[in-house]
Amino acid sequence: MPAKGHAEWNGDLKSGSGTFTAGDGISGEYSFKSRFEDGPGANxxxxxxxxxxxxxxxxxSNILAEAGTPVDSVKTDAVVTLRLVDGAPTITKIALTTVGVVPGIDEAAFQEKAAAAKAGCPVSKALxxxxxxxLEATLAG
Structure with missing residues (x-):
């Protein structure tokens, strides 16, 4: 199933603004200030x-379940860093921080499965x- 998104930008870079949609339920506004400064809106x-x-x-969650240790929960934060590189805005880093509640698994196995998920998820591959x-992975009790 193809995933769809749409965006429209009006005006020049610094004073213009735009709107976006992702799928059926996500929408928002974005601007130069929301992307490169600390203005309201998304980016x-x-x-x-x-x-x-x-x-x-x-x-x-899938990798753990397939290994016989289904999860109670996996909560992940991602922080994307945008910096100027040679004068061009560039995504230079993504920091993933995850906490898993996974009965019946030890720390070493959890770390191994988290590393495999980082390498194998389609978005990681695209990025x-x-x-x-x-990746900072924590196994919660």
Whole structure:
């Protein structure tokens, strides 16, 4: 099933504004200030962070269940860093932080499965050009 998104931008870069939709239920506004300063609204990097966090959580849950240790929960945060590189805005880092509640698994196995999810989730694969993607995985009691 193809996933769909739409965006419209009006005006120039600094004073213009735009709207976006992702699927049927996500929509918002974005602007130069919401992307490069601390203005109200959303930005593409937030959408990437949400996509990466949700994809990783699903992938880890699946890997753990297939290994015989189904999860109670997996909660993941993703922080996407946008910096100027050679004068161009560039995503330079994505930091994933996840906490899993997984009965019947030890720390080493959880870390192994988390690393596999990071490498294998479709969004991680799509973002392979990002120079640094880190993972901090915690197994909660």
């Amino acid at each position: 593409p990097e937030q959408l990437i962070a949400g996509a990466h966090a949700s994809c990783f959580s699903m992938a880890l 392979a050009g990002v120079p640094e993607i880190t």
